[in-house]
């Protein structure tokens with residue numbers, strides 16, 4: 001039996017859209033049909049056309065449709081989006097030449113929904129370094145801040161989400177912006193480990209390498225329609241110069257083709273690396289007296305930065321390298337944390353080999369250059385003296401209690 005996905009009905013109930021669909025064929029194992037696929041917006045969506053509401057449904061499954069050579073039967077879809085599907089697919093094909101992207105979308109009606117000429121903009125906002133950089137770069141446009149509850153914080157984790165939400169609402173208040181929280185079951189409805197197995201040849205995992213970019217951006221289609229947006233920004237996570245050394249579902253060669261109802265997507269900040277972004281945030285913060293509440297960490301369920309995972313460390317190091325105090329950037333950071341960090345660096349830190357340059361070697365160079373700006377340079381002497389060329393060979397020493405480390409371990413064990 002061939003692989004089929006049929007969207008039977010788009011159900012609109014006030015702020016929530018849900019989808020009734022049927023899956024057939026061997027690829028059934030990649031779906032979790034026990035969970036309902038719903039998305040809840042902070043506004044009534046009953047007047048949003050089905051052809052717009054179908055965009056997030058299609059995007060969440062599109063890479064699987066291609067990789068499983070499936071046929072998707074869709075009643076209607078937005079024309080701007082439909083016309084870009086081949087370009088989006090090409091982005092994936094260029095990134096993953098070891099995989100075959102086939103599949104077909106059978107659409108009954110392609111509809112024009114151009115509502116947003118010269119409209120406003122929105123930014124997909126997590127609170128991290130990349131998102132803050134894009135926020136400050138486009139602050140004059142007063143972008144809406146949109147955050148998905150579902151990808152990073154599980155939709156069952158109410159307590160974790162309420163803390164993340166509180167942090168982002170504070171940022172929205174700091175900059176006088178509207179906040180759009182979007183609750184989505186996008187991760188619940190797939191069998192993620194099984195899909196990661198499907199793409200093992202890529203050496204990336206499903207969510208990071210295949211799902212998240214277009215799935216997240218597509219959730220903005222109903223927002224664009226309702227708010228008359230002409231631009232959605234998604235912050236880059238890799239710098240342009242690293243092209244070819246990484247794979248990631250969110251890439252300019254994919255994201256920049258995402259369009260719907262007259263609204264375009266911009267993969268923002270690609271020309272900057274992480275340290276350049278931190279430098280920019282520091283400069284702008286000091287120039288305009290901005291409040292910066294970075295939220296980089298998904299380790300603690302509490303929603304605040306845990307101050308002892310790799311992501312917290314790399315951000316703290318980047319801030320210190322610019323001569324700043326992490327306390328002023330959302331990290332509850334003290335001398336005690338520095339001691340623990342030093343021990344972790346020497347014994348059990350996980351850093352993928354292709355990230356060591358942007359995460360640590362560049363900040364180390366900058367920290368040495370800025371040593372006169374550091375108030376406690378002696379506390380970081382060990383970091384400035386670390387030999388990362390040697391460290392590279394030992395990066396597989398694992399921080400076992402870290403969720404991120406477990407993920408990386410899964411990937412690296414496949415690489416070996």
Ligand SMILES: [Zn+2]
Nearest residue numbers: 297306309312
């Ligand atoms: Zn952390």
